Amino acid sequence: MKVPLLDLKIQNDALRPEIDGAIKKVLDSNGFILGAEVTELENELAEYCGTEYAIGCASGTDALLLALMALDVSNGDEVITTPYSFFATASSITRLGAKPVFVDIDPQTYNLDASQIEAKITEKTKAIQPVHLYGQCAAMDELVKISEKYSVPLVEDAAQAIGAEDGKKRAGAMSAVGCFSFYPSKNLGAMGDAGFMTTADEALAKKLFALRVHGSFERYYHKWVGLNSRLDAMQAAILRVKLPHLDAWTQKRQRNADNYRRLFTDAGLTEVITLPFERENVRHIYNQFVIRVVPSKRDELRNFLTENEIGTDIYYPVSLHLQECFAYLGYGENDFPESLKASRETLALPVYPELTVEQQAFVVAKIAEFYG
Numbered sequence: 459m460k461v462p463l464l465d466l467k468i469q470n471d472a473l474r475p476e477i478d479g480a481i482k483k484v485l486d487s488n489g490f491i492l493g494a495e496v497t498e499l500e501n502e503l504a505e506y507c508g509t510e511y512a513i514g515c516a517s518g519t520d521a522l523l524l525a526l527m528a529l530d531v532s533n534g535d536e537v538i539t540t541p542y543s544f545f546a547t548a549s550s551i552t553r554l555g556a557k558p559v560f561v562d563i564d565p566q567t568y569n570l571d572a573s574q575i576e577a578k579i580t581e582k583t584k585a586i587q588p589v590h591l592y593g594q595c596a597a598m599d600e601l602v603k604i605s606e607k608y609s610v611p612l613v614e615d616a617a618q619a620i621g622a623e624d625g626k627k628r629a630g631a632m633s634a635v636g637c638f639s640f641y642p643s644k645n646l647g648a649m650g651d652a653g654f655m656t657t658a659d660e661a662l663a664k665k666l667f668a669l670r671v672h673g674s675f676e677r678y679y680h681k682w683v684g685l686n687s688r689l690d691a692m693q694a695a696i697l698r699v700k701l702p703h704l705d706a707w708t709q710k711r712q713r714n715a716d717n718y719r720r721l722f723t724d725a726g727l728t729e730v731i732t733l734p735f736e737r738e739n740v741r742h743i744y745n746q747f748v749i750r751v752v753p754s755k756r757d758e759l760r761n762f763l764t765e766n767e768i769g770t771d772i773y774y775p776v777s778l779h780l781q782e783c784f785a786y787l788g789y790g791e792n793d794f795p796e797s798l799k800a801s802r803e804t805l806a807l808p809v810y811p812e813l814t815v816e817q818q819a820f821v822v823a824k825i826a827e828f829y830g
Contacts, residue, residue: 461808461817463769464643468812469707473699480695487691495694500654502701506621509631509656511663514689515670518617518639518653522550524687525613525635525655526585528665531556535584539615540570541778542797543589547615548778556584557787560779562794566735568592568748568804571796572600579608586612590619590629592773593645593711593745594737598624598632605633613637617653620646621708623741630656635666640697645711645745646704652693710811711744717815718747718807721822730829746773747809753802760805762828768821771806
């Protein structure tokens, strides 16, 4: 039995008539950049995320960069963030001449350990950038308290967390700016690169709207040096078809996560496999279902599953503090032990909405076979 890590074809084929119609509408309009489709999507996303404004842009990476630009992060500033994340989390900081200041993660959630942040705050700290990794929000209540105490804004890297909740608040509605990705593999994926930002601050929203078009409110007149990071109408139209289905897809991901827990428990594997941890009072949307195994077995297990046509991935095999391009920061290998351990022990299994019970049973059976 073949079990891919992700199968976009099933989802896209089911929506093909609607998607074709949406694309045709854009083609007929000949309006391909920004425009009515983007504006309507932004309104729908703001409502979905529970915030005042949503601002479309070209990618999740640009969303992070634009958010920091809007907060005037620049050369010599510091931004506190996690070393256990996708590269853009840190590169968005360094591209502005600022310094990423890493704080280790909570080993259960893989998100920033809020208890370590205050010790890293200096007079140069311009922002704190938590990541809602794998679809579960960071401990935002604690982070908001720190933000308010030191008057340092929060930027949520919510690239993997659209619809995730901490308490009654959704990702993107608990900070100065929330940043999202529509990369095709995300729970709400475009058919190409795309992203958006959220904020409740009118002045910040206006600045973000300008920064995505070269810092301009009016063509050829530039208040700031911005980016060319416009969301195109084709992607917006496709996303508008998909957005009404997002909650149903999330529920299926949650169902699959629950089913994995039952299957792993019934197979007696919980002694050798650590399953994903859910904090209380959260809505985990399971962009990824990530297990932990002892480092000596992780790569061997992955190879065995690949041989049996089961898709997996490792998010992330190299902690950011050990990336060659960040060597100048001067961090040692063991400076962030939890991030280092996670990079060596984690393995993502298929959890996409269309995954069948039979496929999940096959995945767990093969893992049981591997462990004998």
